[in-house]
Amino acid sequence: MDEASSYPPIEPNTFHLILVGTGLPESIIAAAASSAGKNVIHLDPNPYYGSHFTSLSVSDLTSFLNSHSTPPKPQSSTTSSDALDYTVLDLTRRALYSDVEISSFAPETLAEHSRSFNVDLGGPRVLFCADKAIDLILKSGANQYVEFKSIDASFVCDDSGKLWSVPDSRAAIFKDKSLSLTEKNQLMRFFKLVQQHLEASGEGNGAEDRQNSTISEEDLETPFVEFLKKMRLPPKIKSIILYAIAMADYNQNDLELCKDVVKTKHGIERLALYQKSVGRFTNATGALIYPIYGQGELSQAFCRRAAVKGCIHVLRMPVIALLTDKESGQYKGVRLASGQDLFSVQLVLDPTLTVPYPPDPLRETLEGLNLRDVKGKVARGICVTTSSLKPDVFNFLVVYPPQSIYPEQSTSIRALQIGGSLAVCPSGMFILYFSALCDDAKQGKNLLRAAMNALLKIPVSENAESRSEVQNENADVKPTLLWSAMYIQEPTTGQYDQFSTTPMPDGNIHYNDLLDGTVKLFQKLYPHDEFFPEATLPESIEDEGELSLES
Secondary structure, eight states: HHHHHHHHHSSSSSEEEEEEOOOOHHHHHHHHHHHHOOOEEOSSSSSSSSSOOOEHHHHHHOOOOHHHHSOOOOOEEEETTSSSSSEEEEOOOOOOOOEEEEEEEHHHHHHHHHHGOEEEEESSSSSHHHHHHHHHHHHHTTTOOOOOEEEEEEEOOTHHHHHHHHOSSSSHHHHHHTTTTHHHHHHEEEEEHHHHHHHHSSSSSSHHHHHTEEEEETTTTTBHHHHHHHHOOOOOHHHIIIIIISOBOOOOOOTOOSSOOOBBHHHHHHHHHHHHHHHHHTTOOOSSSETTTTTEEEEEHHHHHHHHTTTTOOOOOOOEEEEETTTTEEEEEEEESSSSEEEEEEEEEEEEEEEOOOOHHHHHHHHHHHOOOOSSSEEEEEEEESSSSSSTBSSEEEOOOSSSSTHHHHOOOOEEEEEEEEEEEEEOOOOEEEEESSHHHHHHHHHHHHHHHHHHHHOTTTTTTOOOEEEOOOOOOOOOOBEEEEEEOOOOOEEESSEEOOOOOOOOOSSSHHHHHHHHHHHOOOOOSSSTTTTHHHHHHOOOGGSOEOO
């Protein structure tokens, strides 16, 4: 508060758009609105960019989780003054994180290297080389401010605990020694079938070509798992396709209880994305890439893009109240912790901010904003380890399909290992990110612990500096755990009315759904403005040289 109060007054004090929070959705909207010629100011109470999409040191991440898991006590929120033509409504923060559990087994080691970490708050997350996020990064020009590196491999776990490599191309299938000749032929035929279907149903083809596409409309509307059975694919191949390529969250083999059945058309779309991602950039070895210095770099890249177009950024500046018209109750502006009032036509709020006691004109709006139409919660875990899970692979994704670790495992668990080559941790250490959808904290913690126990050696007591390693049943070396964090996060979607809120990180491994919501929010804010009007020509988006990607 003292630091914010020492800020000089912001001039001008009236804007087309005020954004509170520098998370990825807010940063994209800031860049898009600035590119459309809007006068934009972007505020954040934190001393760093990224908000709920940030990458932090171990100590800063711990502080963030602890401070955001306990909501402050609500206070009386309505004040008015005859000297002003607006009412001041105090804002409060709601807790969207809970059940935070942090353990340090090597505090001296962690303290020594604390500032060498860039730990993602919303992980695990990767980008497909051909997904919407990469297209947007190239289209907006944000690629000038962020670099990527290839994820080396993907694995899927079977019921016996064995990790199988995920072949992402015909060449990978041919080289994969874990697949039998029969399995290779089956997978090759299936990939070929999907490719023929995509070519026949492409936009450039006529109605007759689409009608003669390889996969019928009836099959496209059936559950993907049923189509894979129809193709007579063996269980291991089906598991790879369903959970490591199509990224299904729930058990597709139990359609009666499955909360989200993947249809064949969606499974084919996800498989197509995977295949298109392989080879899009010559120096990416597979389908997946990851930003150097962590996922928080994406928010910063869009903020820099916004700044080039005239957006004003102010960190360490909390917004403490909304300003509404005394007579109509309509939104007018915000009050800063410095005491200054700023005014705007539009407002986009961080999803944790709300008005505890709204007056009647705003009550219906805020009730709509507070509705969470995302089912369930996301359990997230972070581990710092002493060595790689695989001696010859450092950066990779592991998927545990439902029931692969224990019978009650209801959802997929995803684990992403990132090493020092991506500048997220000291050399010789690794960060493991875990996530799983869950109904409550107990279920979520059980899912995370099961995956951690399957992969890691957990020290018996805290403060243990031992770097010993043990052999598991498959003769792989289990790394020793140095530090861990587990927490439950509420997923929320962006809402729009008098003012807007942005979405929290969802349970996906990618940004595609979150990006769709962000674009929709921008279009509601500015229905007559193009999203990034200075976009490069479509053909240049495919230019491999436009994305900075380390080999």
